[in-house]
Structure formats: structure tokens, C-alpha cells
Amino acid sequence: SVLKSSGISRTAVIRPGIMTSNGRAKVHDFSQGDEAMKEPVNIQSSASQYGYGSFKPSWLQCANRAPVLLASLCICAICQGSIVNGFISTSISSLEKRFSLSSTQSGIFSAFYDVAVVLVLIPLSHFGNKCHKGRVIATGMVLVGIGSILLILPHFLAGRYSVGEQQQTICGGNLSSDDCSARSTTVNTVWFYVLLASQLLVGIGAAPLFTLGISYMDESVSQNNVALYLGIYMAMSTVGPAIGFIAGGQLLKIWGDIGKSDYRDLNISGASDPRWYGAWWIGFAVAGALSLLSSIPLFGFPKELPEKQRHRRRDVKQTHKDLDKNFGKSLNDYPKIVLSML
Numbered sequence: 001s002v003l004k005s006s007g008i009s010r011t012a013v014i015r016p017g018i019m020t021s022n023g024r025a026k027v028h029d030f031s032q033g034d035e036a037m038k039e040p041v042n043i044q045s046s047a048s049q050y051g052y053g054s055f056k057p058s059w060l061q062c063a064n065r066a067p068v069l070l071a072s073l074c075i076c077a078i079c080q081g082s083i084v085n086g087f088i089s090t091s092i093s094s095l096e097k098r099f100s101l102s103s104t105q106s107g108i109f110s111a112f113y114d115v116a117v118v119l120v121l122i123p124l125s126h127f128g129n130k131c132h133k134g135r136v137i138a139t140g141m142v143l144v145g146i147g148s149i150l151l152i153l154p155h156f157l158a159g160r161y162s163v164g165e166q167q168q169t170i171c172g173g174n175l176s177s178d179d180c181s182a183r184s185t186t187v188n189t190v191w192f193y194v195l196l197a198s199q200l201l202v203g204i205g206a207a208p209l210f211t212l213g214i215s216y217m218d219e220s221v222s223q224n225n226v227a228l229y230l231g232i233y234m235a236m237s238t239v240g241p242a243i244g245f246i247a248g249g250q251l252l253k254i255w256g257d258i259g260k261s262d263y264r265d266l267n268i269s270g271a272s273d274p275r276w277y278g279a280w281w282i283g284f285a286v287a288g289a290l291s292l293l294s295s296i297p298l299f300g301f302p303k304e305l306p307e308k309q310r311h312r313r314r315d316v317k318q319t320h321k322d323l324d325k326n327f328g329k330s331l332n333d334y335p336k337i338v339l340s341m342l
Helices: 058-063 068-098 103-128 131-156 176-209 214-219 222-249 281-301 309-323 331-341
Strands: 002-005 008-019 025-029
Touching: 025 058, 058 214, 058 281, 068 103, 068 131, 068 222, 068 281, 103 131, 103 176, 103 214, 131 176, 131 214, 131 281, 176 214, 214 222, 222 281
Parallel strands: none
Antiparallel strands: 002 008, 008 025
């Protein structure tokens, strides 16, 4: 439209869908030059702001950036890796001693995480891509934290640790030895199912981290930086298992029945004794708490970061700029085309 005032013509653009508080269309004046038309003013809507519900203060918007998202995902990956590939591996022998697990049961326990991931991975990748990726990942980390805490509950509920032939079940005088043995087996079976449930929660919770997490980050950065961001993310995911192995090995040197019994009373010489029961549960307690805390920043991210649209426009311009119109017309270009498809 052309606005005339005092003999001066001004060109203005009325953008559809953008209304002022009085219900009229918002008019943008571009009389200052063509540069103003090249890049529209980026005003963050409430849906693209960082925060929790209606709590989205301006000082919190400094976290609404791709580097902060990368840091949050890296912390989640470290927590998940330390639990699954670190503490689980170092605690198998302690779990077998503590809950009288057979080799078959310990194998099922170790593999149950992968079973849970396989069951939910494909449906989650399909339906989760249509949802708020940040909140799905954050909910998954809550499940990882709950699963880790559930894993250590049998340690506190199963009573004191007993060694070898000294392990006894307290029975009444009207119960036979077979009844006592059956009762002990039933209790250990209950703890085994609790351990499986914890692995199920951890597996379901960790599934969106390396599917939706990569997709969420890929959408939030430009094509020039996506390789760097994904490289940092994958590098941090390998740090978690290393931390879990090292910390788990050191924690096993601590007596596991803290506050319940003394290893000297059980005639155990020390950590080198085969009957030693290490404090495997401390690592899961710390990693589980950190997993719950790491979900808090992810809940605050919007479905799309404000810079996503800017990166998308820039990437499209860069693609058209680098496009060679003559590419593919010569036979010499076909080897390059084939290699690009591999």
C-alpha cells in the first residue's frame, strides 16, 4: 500500500497474520531502504522462549541457545553412559553375591536394557519426532533417574549381607528346612524382578537420547556447525562409560553394607577377599540423582529454538549459492554423483 502524508510517498508492507492489539494489521515501514526488507525483525513469540509454563523471564532467555542445548544433552549422555556401560558392568559380581543371582539371571539382567531399547526405539523415533523433542528427552532422563534409584532399593530392603555358609534364613519352629529354603528363594526372585524393572525404565528412558537428541540438535544449528556439535556430543557420550568404570571400580573398594554390618565381624580380611561386598550402589545413587537434575534444563527449551528459522534461511541461500547449474551434464561428473550417494 502507498501512504501519502504531506506530499511524501512511503511504501509499506502489510504482513498477513500479524495483528496489533487493536485488531488492525501491523504495517511495516520500509522507507528507510531496501536493507530492511532483506531480513525481517525477529521477535520471539512465547512458544519459542525458554522457560517453564508461563514463567519465561527475559533474563532466562540467555539459555535459549544451541550451545546450552548441546551442554545439556552432553550431561545427559554422560549420566546415561556411566549408568549403562559403566556402573552396571562393575556391579554384576556384587549383585550376584548380594541377591544370590545365578549366571543366567545376571545375563538376563545385563541384556534387559537392550531389550527395552529395541522395543521402544522405532515407535519412539516415529511418534517422538512429531512431539516436543526436548520434553521427550527430559522425560526419558527422569525415567533413567527413577530406574537407577529403583535399582538400589533392594540393597536397603534386603537386610544385612551374609557370607557363604553363614547365610541363614530365620524361620519359626513350625517350618521345615525346605520351607525356609523356598521362602529365601522367593525373596531373591522378588529382588531379581525389581532389578529387571529398573533396567526396563533405564532402557526406555535412554532410547530418545541418541535418536531424538541428534535430530533436535541437527535442527537447531546451521549446516556449517552441525558436524562440530554432533562430534562433541558423541565424544561426550564416550566419557560416561569411562567415568562409570573408573568410579565403579573405586567404589567397590568401600564396604557395601555401610551402617548395617562390619566386614571384620564376618571374618573378611579386606577388599582382596573373594567374599568382599563392595558399595556398588553409591554410583547408581549419584548418577540417578544427576539424571533427574539434568532433565530440568531440557524441560525449559522450546519446541524450536529461535535461531532455527534463521539457520534454515541461511542454509537455503548457501545451497543455492553453491549450486553449479552445469553439474551433471558431463560424463566426468557421474563418478562424483555415485560417490556422493554412497
